[in-house]
Amino acid sequence: MLFLSDKQHSLSYQDILDHINTSYFYKDCFIYPDLRSFFLNWIFALVNEKNIALVDADISEKEIEDNNLIINKVIEIENPKRISSVEDLIGIIGDSGSEITLFTSGTTGFTRKFAHPLKNLIRKINISEDRKNDVWGFAFNPTHVAGVQVFFQAVLNQNLMVNVFMSPKDFVLDAIKKYGITNLSSTPTFYRLLFPLKETFESVKKITIGGEKSDSHLISEVVKAFPNARINNVYGSTETGPLFSSQNDEFVITEQHIGRIKMVDDELYIHKDLFGQTTQLKLIDDFYATGDLIEWTDNEQGKFRFISRKNELINVGGYKVNPYEVEEELTKHPEIRNVRVYGKSNAVLGNIICCEVELHADSDLQEKDIRLFLNGTIQNFKIPRKINFLEKIQLTRTGKKKIV
Protein backbone atom coordinates (compact mmCIF):
# COMPACT_ATOMS: atom_id res chain seq x y z
CA MET A 1 0.00 0.00 0.00
CA LEU A 2 1.50 3.28 -1.14
CA PHE A 3 1.59 6.26 1.22
CA LEU A 4 3.25 8.86 -1.03
CA SER A 5 3.70 9.30 -4.75
CA ASP A 6 6.15 12.06 -5.50
CA LYS A 7 7.95 13.00 -8.70
CA GLN A 8 11.05 10.85 -8.20
CA HIS A 9 10.40 9.25 -4.85
CA SER A 10 7.54 7.19 -3.63
CA LEU A 11 7.00 5.66 -0.24
CA SER A 12 4.83 2.77 0.92
CA TYR A 13 3.44 2.16 4.41
CA GLN A 14 5.73 -0.87 4.59
CA ASP A 15 8.74 1.39 3.77
CA ILE A 16 7.76 3.60 6.70
CA LEU A 17 7.47 0.59 9.01
CA ASP A 18 10.89 -0.69 7.85
CA HIS A 19 12.42 2.75 8.50
CA ILE A 20 10.90 2.90 12.00
CA ASN A 21 12.20 -0.58 12.80
CA THR A 22 15.76 0.00 11.61
CA SER A 23 16.50 3.63 12.52
CA TYR A 24 18.10 5.20 15.56
CA PHE A 25 18.39 8.78 14.38
CA TYR A 26 16.26 11.75 13.48
CA LYS A 27 16.67 15.51 13.08
CA ASP A 28 14.42 17.79 15.12
CA CYS A 29 14.92 20.67 12.69
CA PHE A 30 15.45 19.11 9.29
CA ILE A 31 16.10 20.91 6.00
CA TYR A 32 14.65 18.14 3.86
CA PRO A 33 15.87 17.32 0.36
CA ASP A 34 12.61 15.60 -0.69
CA LEU A 35 9.18 14.77 0.69
CA ARG A 36 10.03 11.12 1.24
CA SER A 37 12.84 11.89 3.70
CA PHE A 38 10.76 14.65 5.27
CA PHE A 39 7.94 12.26 6.18
CA LEU A 40 10.23 9.41 7.27
CA ASN A 41 12.09 11.72 9.64
CA TRP A 42 8.88 13.20 11.04
CA ILE A 43 7.06 9.91 11.53
CA PHE A 44 10.10 8.44 13.31
CA ALA A 45 10.02 11.40 15.75
CA LEU A 46 6.25 11.06 16.25
CA VAL A 47 6.45 7.35 16.97
CA ASN A 48 9.17 7.96 19.55
CA GLU A 49 7.28 10.84 21.20
CA LYS A 50 9.93 13.40 20.22
CA ASN A 51 9.20 17.05 19.61
CA ILE A 52 10.02 18.33 16.18
CA ALA A 53 10.06 21.64 14.28
CA LEU A 54 8.85 21.63 10.69
CA VAL A 55 10.95 24.04 8.66
CA ASP A 56 10.78 24.99 5.01
CA ALA A 57 13.25 23.46 2.62
CA ASP A 58 14.12 26.97 1.41
CA ILE A 59 14.42 28.60 4.85
CA SER A 60 16.80 31.55 4.76
CA GLU A 61 19.91 32.16 6.89
CA LYS A 62 18.15 35.13 8.43
CA GLU A 63 15.12 33.08 9.45
CA ILE A 64 17.40 30.44 11.00
CA GLU A 65 19.23 33.15 12.94
CA ASP A 66 16.10 35.06 14.01
CA ASN A 67 14.51 31.94 15.45
CA ASN A 68 17.71 30.55 17.03
CA LEU A 69 17.34 27.31 15.11
CA ILE A 70 19.94 24.58 15.10
CA ILE A 71 19.34 22.85 11.83
CA ASN A 72 20.08 19.31 10.70
CA LYS A 73 21.44 18.23 14.06
CA VAL A 74 21.30 14.43 14.26
CA ILE A 75 19.70 13.14 17.44
CA GLU A 76 20.06 9.55 18.56
CA ILE A 77 17.32 7.64 20.34
CA GLU A 78 18.73 4.91 22.56
CA ASN A 79 15.87 2.47 22.52
CA PRO A 80 13.65 3.44 19.66
CA LYS A 81 10.19 1.94 19.53
CA ARG A 82 9.86 -1.06 17.21
CA ILE A 83 6.47 -1.82 15.70
CA SER A 84 5.09 -5.05 14.29
CA SER A 85 2.42 -3.89 11.82
CA VAL A 86 1.26 -0.95 9.76
CA GLU A 87 -2.00 -0.87 11.76
CA ASP A 88 -0.04 -0.52 15.02
CA LEU A 89 2.09 2.17 13.39
CA ILE A 90 -0.97 4.24 12.46
CA GLY A 91 -2.39 3.91 15.99
CA ILE A 92 0.89 5.01 17.55
CA ILE A 93 1.17 8.04 15.26
CA GLY A 94 -2.33 9.19 16.22
CA ASP A 95 -1.64 8.79 19.94
CA SER A 96 1.75 10.47 19.87
CA GLY A 97 2.45 13.02 22.61
CA SER A 98 4.90 14.93 20.42
CA GLU A 99 4.79 18.66 20.18
CA ILE A 100 5.08 20.10 16.70
CA THR A 101 6.52 23.54 16.04
CA LEU A 102 5.30 25.37 12.96
CA PHE A 103 6.39 28.70 11.52
CA THR A 104 4.19 31.38 9.97
CA SER A 105 4.73 31.70 6.26
CA GLY A 106 6.50 35.03 6.49
CA THR A 107 4.57 36.80 3.71
CA THR A 108 5.04 39.86 5.87
CA GLY A 109 8.80 39.35 5.86
CA PHE A 110 8.76 38.01 9.41
CA THR A 111 8.43 34.47 10.69
CA ARG A 112 7.13 33.44 14.08
CA LYS A 113 7.06 30.00 15.59
CA PHE A 114 4.17 28.23 17.28
CA ALA A 115 4.29 24.94 19.12
CA HIS A 116 1.24 22.68 19.03
CA PRO A 117 0.67 19.43 20.90
CA LEU A 118 -0.23 16.83 18.28
CA LYS A 119 -3.72 16.35 19.71
CA ASN A 120 -4.47 20.02 18.98
CA LEU A 121 -3.48 19.66 15.36
CA ILE A 122 -5.50 16.51 14.74
CA ARG A 123 -8.69 17.47 16.53
CA LYS A 124 -10.51 17.98 13.21
CA ILE A 125 -9.20 14.77 11.62
CA ASN A 126 -11.86 12.31 10.62
CA ILE A 127 -10.88 8.64 10.89
CA SER A 128 -13.44 6.17 9.60
CA GLU A 129 -14.07 3.20 7.31
CA ASP A 130 -15.57 5.61 4.75
CA ARG A 131 -12.25 7.39 4.45
CA LYS A 132 -10.12 4.27 3.90
CA ASN A 133 -10.17 4.55 0.11
CA ASP A 134 -9.48 8.26 -0.13
CA VAL A 135 -6.67 9.34 -2.45
CA TRP A 136 -5.23 12.76 -1.72
CA GLY A 137 -3.82 15.30 -4.08
CA PHE A 138 -1.19 16.79 -1.78
CA ALA A 139 -1.28 20.44 -2.76
CA PHE A 140 0.09 22.26 0.26
CA ASN A 141 3.49 22.98 1.66
CA PRO A 142 4.07 20.04 4.08
CA THR A 143 5.62 22.23 6.78
CA HIS A 144 2.63 24.52 7.22
CA VAL A 145 -0.58 24.01 9.14
CA ALA A 146 -2.78 23.08 6.16
CA GLY A 147 -0.27 20.55 4.81
CA VAL A 148 0.03 19.09 8.29
CA GLN A 149 -3.75 18.60 8.34
CA VAL A 150 -3.74 16.76 5.03
CA PHE A 151 -0.84 14.57 6.13
CA PHE A 152 -2.63 13.42 9.29
CA GLN A 153 -5.96 12.99 7.56
CA ALA A 154 -4.27 10.78 4.97
CA VAL A 155 -1.87 8.81 7.13
CA LEU A 156 -4.36 8.08 9.93
CA ASN A 157 -6.72 6.60 7.33
CA GLN A 158 -3.90 4.82 5.50
CA ASN A 159 -4.54 6.78 2.33
CA LEU A 160 -2.29 7.53 -0.62
CA MET A 161 -1.04 11.11 -1.09
CA VAL A 162 0.02 12.27 -4.55
CA ASN A 163 2.26 15.33 -4.45
CA VAL A 164 0.93 18.05 -6.76
CA PHE A 165 2.08 21.09 -4.76
CA MET A 166 3.24 23.95 -7.02
CA SER A 167 2.95 21.65 -10.04
CA PRO A 168 1.86 22.86 -13.47
CA LYS A 169 -1.80 22.56 -14.42
CA ASP A 170 -1.37 19.58 -16.77
CA PHE A 171 0.58 17.63 -14.18
CA VAL A 172 -2.18 18.14 -11.60
CA LEU A 173 -4.94 17.13 -14.02
CA ASP A 174 -3.02 14.04 -15.17
CA ALA A 175 -2.44 13.02 -11.55
CA ILE A 176 -6.15 13.34 -10.73
CA LYS A 177 -6.95 10.96 -13.59
CA LYS A 178 -4.03 8.56 -13.15
CA TYR A 179 -4.48 8.01 -9.41
CA GLY A 180 -8.23 8.61 -9.22
CA ILE A 181 -7.70 11.37 -6.69
CA THR A 182 -10.75 11.71 -4.44
CA ASN A 183 -9.67 14.56 -2.18
CA LEU A 184 -8.05 17.86 -2.95
CA SER A 185 -7.14 20.49 -0.41
CA SER A 186 -5.46 23.71 -1.38
CA THR A 187 -5.51 27.48 -1.64
CA PRO A 188 -7.90 29.46 -3.85
CA THR A 189 -4.84 30.31 -5.99
CA PHE A 190 -4.21 26.61 -6.66
CA TYR A 191 -7.76 26.05 -7.97
CA ARG A 192 -7.78 29.31 -9.91
CA LEU A 193 -4.70 28.21 -11.82
CA LEU A 194 -6.46 25.00 -12.90
CA PHE A 195 -9.17 26.92 -14.76
CA PRO A 196 -10.59 26.98 -17.35
CA LEU A 197 -11.15 23.24 -17.71
CA LYS A 198 -12.40 21.47 -20.80
CA GLU A 199 -13.50 18.39 -18.87
CA THR A 200 -14.95 17.46 -15.52
CA PHE A 201 -13.30 15.26 -12.90
CA GLU A 202 -15.73 12.73 -11.51
CA SER A 203 -13.32 10.94 -9.15
CA VAL A 204 -12.97 13.90 -6.81
CA LYS A 205 -15.40 13.58 -3.89
CA LYS A 206 -14.19 16.33 -1.63
CA ILE A 207 -12.56 19.70 -2.23
CA THR A 208 -11.13 21.76 0.58
CA ILE A 209 -10.28 25.41 0.02
CA GLY A 210 -8.32 27.47 2.54
CA GLY A 211 -5.38 29.67 3.40
CA GLU A 212 -6.53 32.71 1.46
CA LYS A 213 -9.84 34.43 1.04
CA SER A 214 -12.02 32.55 -1.40
CA ASP A 215 -15.05 33.90 -3.18
CA SER A 216 -18.36 32.70 -4.52
CA HIS A 217 -17.25 32.91 -8.18
CA LEU A 218 -14.30 30.60 -7.55
CA ILE A 219 -16.48 28.19 -5.60
CA SER A 220 -19.00 28.04 -8.45
CA GLU A 221 -16.18 27.22 -10.91
CA VAL A 222 -14.96 24.46 -8.60
CA VAL A 223 -18.47 23.01 -8.39
CA LYS A 224 -18.67 22.86 -12.20
CA ALA A 225 -15.29 21.17 -12.65
CA PHE A 226 -15.76 18.63 -9.86
CA PRO A 227 -19.45 17.74 -10.05
CA ASN A 228 -19.27 14.95 -7.44
CA ALA A 229 -17.31 16.92 -4.89
CA ARG A 230 -18.51 18.31 -1.62
CA ILE A 231 -16.92 21.71 -1.08
CA ASN A 232 -15.34 22.57 2.22
CA ASN A 233 -14.01 26.05 2.79
CA VAL A 234 -11.78 26.21 5.88
CA TYR A 235 -10.30 28.89 8.07
CA GLY A 236 -7.32 28.33 10.29
CA SER A 237 -3.88 29.71 10.85
CA THR A 238 -0.46 28.78 12.11
CA GLU A 239 -1.40 30.60 15.31
CA THR A 240 -4.72 28.85 15.91
CA GLY A 241 -4.69 25.60 13.97
CA PRO A 242 -7.97 24.73 12.17
CA LEU A 243 -10.98 26.72 13.40
CA PHE A 244 -13.95 27.00 11.04
CA SER A 245 -15.23 25.18 8.00
CA SER A 246 -18.17 25.63 5.65
CA GLN A 247 -19.65 24.57 2.31
CA ASN A 248 -19.46 28.04 0.80
CA ASP A 249 -17.78 31.31 1.66
CA GLU A 250 -19.82 31.71 4.87
CA PHE A 251 -18.57 30.35 8.18
CA VAL A 252 -20.71 29.38 11.16
CA ILE A 253 -19.91 29.84 14.82
CA THR A 254 -20.42 26.54 16.59
CA GLU A 255 -20.94 25.77 20.28
CA GLN A 256 -17.23 25.29 20.95
CA HIS A 257 -16.61 28.87 19.82
CA ILE A 258 -19.18 30.57 22.05
CA GLY A 259 -17.41 33.00 24.33
CA ARG A 260 -14.13 32.25 22.58
CA ILE A 261 -14.48 34.45 19.56
CA LYS A 262 -15.67 38.01 19.27
CA MET A 263 -15.77 40.83 16.79
CA VAL A 264 -14.17 44.19 17.59
CA ASP A 265 -14.46 46.93 14.94
CA ASP A 266 -15.19 44.27 12.29
CA GLU A 267 -12.07 42.34 13.27
CA LEU A 268 -12.16 38.72 14.42
CA TYR A 269 -10.72 38.15 17.92
CA ILE A 270 -9.93 34.64 19.10
CA HIS A 271 -9.57 33.50 22.70
CA LYS A 272 -6.25 31.93 23.68
CA ASP A 273 -8.02 28.65 24.53
CA LEU A 274 -8.44 28.06 20.81
CA PHE A 275 -4.79 28.14 19.82
CA GLY A 276 -1.43 26.58 20.44
CA GLN A 277 0.99 27.62 23.14
CA THR A 278 3.12 30.57 22.24
CA THR A 279 4.85 33.35 24.06
CA GLN A 280 5.04 35.52 20.98
CA LEU A 281 1.40 36.49 20.54
CA LYS A 282 0.12 39.76 21.85
CA LEU A 283 -3.13 39.19 23.74
CA ILE A 284 -5.79 41.70 24.70
CA ASP A 285 -7.78 40.37 27.68
CA ASP A 286 -6.80 36.82 26.64
CA PHE A 287 -7.95 37.42 23.06
CA TYR A 288 -5.78 37.56 19.96
CA ALA A 289 -6.67 40.11 17.27
CA THR A 290 -6.40 38.11 14.03
CA GLY A 291 -6.22 41.05 11.65
CA ASP A 292 -9.02 39.38 9.65
CA LEU A 293 -12.00 41.59 8.93
CA ILE A 294 -15.36 39.83 8.87
CA GLU A 295 -18.98 40.72 8.31
CA TRP A 296 -22.04 38.99 9.67
CA THR A 297 -24.19 37.49 6.96
CA ASP A 298 -26.69 36.16 9.48
CA ASN A 299 -26.15 37.54 12.93
CA GLU A 300 -28.75 35.34 14.66
CA GLN A 301 -27.41 32.11 13.19
CA GLY A 302 -23.83 33.20 13.84
CA LYS A 303 -22.87 33.17 10.16
CA PHE A 304 -20.07 35.38 8.93
CA ARG A 305 -17.83 35.94 5.95
CA PHE A 306 -14.24 37.13 5.62
CA ILE A 307 -13.85 40.47 3.94
CA SER A 308 -10.17 41.24 3.99
CA ARG A 309 -7.06 41.44 6.08
CA LYS A 310 -7.13 44.57 8.21
CA ASN A 311 -3.74 45.84 7.05
CA GLU A 312 -4.48 45.12 3.42
CA LEU A 313 -7.21 47.69 2.84
CA ILE A 314 -5.84 50.36 0.53
CA ASN A 315 -6.65 54.01 1.18
CA VAL A 316 -7.21 55.76 -2.14
CA GLY A 317 -7.96 59.46 -1.74
CA GLY A 318 -9.87 58.70 1.47
CA TYR A 319 -11.75 55.71 0.08
CA LYS A 320 -10.96 52.24 1.46
CA VAL A 321 -10.39 49.66 -1.24
CA ASN A 322 -10.47 45.94 -0.49
CA PRO A 323 -7.97 44.34 -2.91
CA TYR A 324 -9.84 41.01 -2.74
CA GLU A 325 -12.99 42.60 -4.08
CA VAL A 326 -11.09 43.89 -7.11
CA GLU A 327 -9.33 40.54 -7.60
CA GLU A 328 -12.66 38.74 -7.44
CA GLU A 329 -14.09 40.92 -10.22
CA LEU A 330 -10.99 40.55 -12.38
CA THR A 331 -10.85 36.77 -12.12
CA LYS A 332 -14.36 36.64 -13.60
CA HIS A 333 -12.81 37.66 -16.94
CA PRO A 334 -12.46 34.49 -19.04
CA GLU A 335 -9.02 35.48 -20.39
CA ILE A 336 -7.47 36.23 -16.99
CA ARG A 337 -5.73 33.33 -15.32
CA ASN A 338 -4.55 34.94 -12.11
CA VAL A 339 -4.40 38.41 -10.68
CA ARG A 340 -2.89 40.26 -7.74
CA VAL A 341 -4.14 43.66 -6.64
CA TYR A 342 -2.06 45.91 -4.40
CA GLY A 343 -1.58 49.55 -3.44
CA LYS A 344 1.38 51.76 -4.32
CA SER A 345 1.97 55.04 -2.53
CA ASN A 346 1.14 58.05 -4.63
CA ALA A 347 1.51 61.79 -4.05
CA VAL A 348 -1.90 62.64 -5.52
CA LEU A 349 -4.19 60.08 -3.90
CA GLY A 350 -2.18 58.64 -1.03
CA ASN A 351 -2.24 55.30 -2.77
CA ILE A 352 -3.00 54.10 -6.24
CA ILE A 353 -4.50 50.71 -7.05
CA CYS A 354 -2.13 48.57 -9.11
CA CYS A 355 -2.48 45.04 -10.34
CA GLU A 356 -0.49 42.23 -11.85
CA VAL A 357 -2.33 40.16 -14.41
CA GLU A 358 -1.45 36.70 -15.71
CA LEU A 359 -3.35 35.95 -18.92
CA HIS A 360 -4.26 32.64 -20.50
CA ALA A 361 -1.83 31.56 -23.21
CA ASP A 362 -3.85 32.65 -26.25
CA SER A 363 -5.01 36.02 -24.90
CA ASP A 364 -3.84 39.45 -26.04
CA LEU A 365 -5.98 41.41 -23.59
CA GLN A 366 -4.92 45.06 -23.20
CA GLU A 367 -5.07 47.49 -20.30
CA LYS A 368 -8.01 49.26 -21.92
CA ASP A 369 -10.01 46.01 -22.22
CA ILE A 370 -9.56 45.37 -18.52
CA ARG A 371 -10.66 48.89 -17.64
CA LEU A 372 -13.70 48.47 -19.87
CA PHE A 373 -14.50 45.15 -18.23
CA LEU A 374 -14.42 46.72 -14.75
CA ASN A 375 -16.28 49.86 -15.76
CA GLY A 376 -19.70 49.80 -14.16
CA THR A 377 -19.05 46.61 -12.16
CA ILE A 378 -17.00 48.28 -9.43
CA GLN A 379 -16.72 51.91 -8.41
CA ASN A 380 -14.25 54.09 -10.26
CA PHE A 381 -11.86 54.52 -7.30
CA LYS A 382 -11.43 50.73 -7.07
CA ILE A 383 -10.32 50.31 -10.67
CA PRO A 384 -6.57 49.61 -11.02
CA ARG A 385 -4.75 52.53 -12.60
CA LYS A 386 -1.59 50.58 -13.23
CA ILE A 387 -1.80 47.18 -14.83
CA ASN A 388 1.28 45.03 -15.32
CA PHE A 389 1.00 41.99 -17.53
CA LEU A 390 3.20 39.17 -16.25
CA GLU A 391 3.93 35.73 -17.61
CA LYS A 392 3.62 34.31 -14.12
CA ILE A 393 2.53 35.87 -10.85
CA GLN A 394 5.01 34.97 -8.16
CA LEU A 395 3.67 32.79 -5.32
CA THR A 396 4.95 32.44 -1.76
CA ARG A 397 6.39 29.21 -0.43
CA THR A 398 2.93 28.24 0.81
CA GLY A 399 1.46 28.67 -2.68
CA LYS A 400 -0.31 31.95 -1.95
CA LYS A 401 -0.14 35.28 -3.65
CA LYS A 402 2.41 37.65 -2.20
CA ILE A 403 1.14 40.52 -0.09
CA VAL A 404 2.92 43.85 -0.51
Place this chain on the structure above:
Amino acid sequence: MQQKLLFIINSIKNNKFEEPVAKILPEQKLREDLNFDSFDLAELTVKIEEEFGVDIFEDGLVSSIDEIYNKL
Protein backbone atom coordinates in the same frame (compact mmCIF):
# COMPACT_ATOMS: atom_id res chain seq x y z
CA MET B 1 10.41 63.71 -24.22
CA GLN B 2 7.43 65.49 -25.76
CA GLN B 3 6.52 62.42 -27.78
CA LYS B 4 6.79 60.15 -24.76
CA LEU B 5 4.61 62.46 -22.68
CA LEU B 6 2.05 62.63 -25.49
CA PHE B 7 2.03 58.85 -25.61
CA ILE B 8 1.45 58.59 -21.84
CA ILE B 9 -1.34 61.19 -21.91
CA ASN B 10 -3.07 59.42 -24.76
CA SER B 11 -2.74 56.03 -23.04
CA ILE B 12 -4.65 57.52 -20.09
CA LYS B 13 -7.26 59.02 -22.43
CA ASN B 14 -7.51 55.69 -24.18
CA ASN B 15 -8.05 53.90 -20.86
CA LYS B 16 -11.01 56.16 -20.12
CA PHE B 17 -12.40 55.79 -23.62
CA GLU B 18 -11.70 59.36 -24.73
CA GLU B 19 -10.37 60.50 -28.09
CA PRO B 20 -6.58 60.93 -28.21
CA VAL B 21 -5.10 64.41 -28.60
CA ALA B 22 -2.93 65.10 -31.67
CA LYS B 23 -0.41 67.22 -29.78
CA ILE B 24 0.26 68.79 -26.41
CA LEU B 25 1.04 72.43 -25.78
CA PRO B 26 2.98 73.88 -22.81
CA GLU B 27 0.11 76.08 -21.69
CA GLN B 28 -2.44 73.26 -21.59
CA LYS B 29 -3.97 72.64 -18.17
CA LEU B 30 -4.19 69.02 -17.10
CA ARG B 31 -7.63 69.30 -15.51
CA GLU B 32 -9.33 71.93 -17.64
CA ASP B 33 -7.86 71.25 -21.10
CA LEU B 34 -7.12 67.54 -20.91
CA ASN B 35 -10.09 66.66 -18.69
CA PHE B 36 -7.97 64.78 -16.13
CA ASP B 37 -9.50 64.05 -12.72
CA SER B 38 -7.45 63.19 -9.62
CA PHE B 39 -7.40 59.48 -10.52
CA ASP B 40 -6.06 60.32 -13.97
CA LEU B 41 -3.43 62.58 -12.41
CA ALA B 42 -2.40 59.75 -10.10
CA GLU B 43 -2.13 57.44 -13.11
CA LEU B 44 -0.10 60.10 -14.89
CA THR B 45 2.40 60.36 -12.03
CA VAL B 46 2.87 56.59 -11.92
CA LYS B 47 3.42 56.38 -15.67
CA ILE B 48 5.78 59.36 -15.79
CA GLU B 49 7.74 57.97 -12.88
CA GLU B 50 8.04 54.66 -14.67
CA GLU B 51 9.25 56.32 -17.88
CA PHE B 52 11.44 59.14 -16.53
CA GLY B 53 12.14 58.12 -12.92
CA VAL B 54 10.71 61.38 -11.57
CA ASP B 55 7.72 61.78 -9.26
CA ILE B 56 6.27 65.04 -10.62
CA PHE B 57 3.91 65.57 -7.67
CA GLU B 58 6.48 64.85 -5.00
CA ASP B 59 6.97 68.48 -3.96
CA GLY B 60 3.70 70.18 -4.78
CA LEU B 61 0.93 70.09 -7.32
CA VAL B 62 1.49 70.31 -11.04
CA SER B 63 -1.32 71.72 -13.13
CA SER B 64 0.01 72.29 -16.66
CA ILE B 65 2.10 70.58 -19.32
CA ASP B 66 4.74 73.27 -18.93
CA GLU B 67 5.13 72.46 -15.24
CA ILE B 68 5.64 68.80 -16.10
CA TYR B 69 8.42 69.74 -18.51
CA ASN B 70 10.06 71.77 -15.73
CA LYS B 71 10.01 68.83 -13.36
CA LEU B 72 11.53 66.56 -15.96
